Amino acid sequence: MEEYMRIALPSSGYSMLTTLSFMGMGEILMDDMTSHKFEQKRGHVASGIECYMKQYGVSEEQVYNEFHNQIMHAWMDINQECLRPTVVPMPLLNRVLNLSRVMDVIYKEGDGYEHLGKVMKNNIGSLLIDSIV
Numbered sequence: 199m200e201e202y203m204r205i206a207l208p209s210s211g212y213s214m215l216t217t218l219s220f221m222g223m224g225e226i227l228m229d230d231m232t233s234h235k236f237e238q239k240r241g242h243v244a245s246g247i248e249c250y251m252k253q254y255g256v257s258e259e260q261v262y263n264e265f266h267n268q269i270m271h272a273w274m275d276i277n278q279e280c281l282r283p284t285v286v287p288m289p290l291l292n293r294v295l296n297l298s299r300v301m302d303v304i305y306k307e308g309d310g311y312e313h314l315g316k317v318m319k320n321n322i323g324s325l326l327i328d329s330i331v
Contacts, residue, residue, distance in 0.1 A: 202249035206230075230265070273302075 230246040237245060250261045280295060303321060 199246065199249045199253045202244065202246055206246060 234245050234247045238248075246265070247258060247261050250256070250264065251258060256264075276295065276298060280291060284291070304318070
């Protein structure tokens with residue numbers, strides 16, 4: 199799993215955003231969960247799901263449960279840390295938090311990046327066309 203994460207992070211497209219955020223792990227796990235079956239059908243490289251199953255000898259369902267728990271704990275950490283005073287300016291932290299929120303919206307109900315559906319189109323329309331100022 200550690201070897202997979204070392205490869206997945208730079209190749210996921212998040213590498214340019216990593217300098218802004220230390221919270222990328224949750225988003226990568228969400229991406230893996232939502233695109234896992236689709237990527238395996240097209241012969242894509244191993245995902246975090248397969249790596250975790252092989253490393254720990256657990257079922258696919260157990261991996262999904264573990265990844266959900268890790269994501270839930272990552273959000274708890276993010277929320278707790280945003281409530282603590284810090285030397286990092288809050289406007290900078292808000293941008294990092296918003297990046298995590300966007301990834302959550304894109305991957306929460308499936309792979310909204312790879313398979314742009316009605317929900318994601320509505321989200322984009324609400325943001326850019328019908329926004330409330």
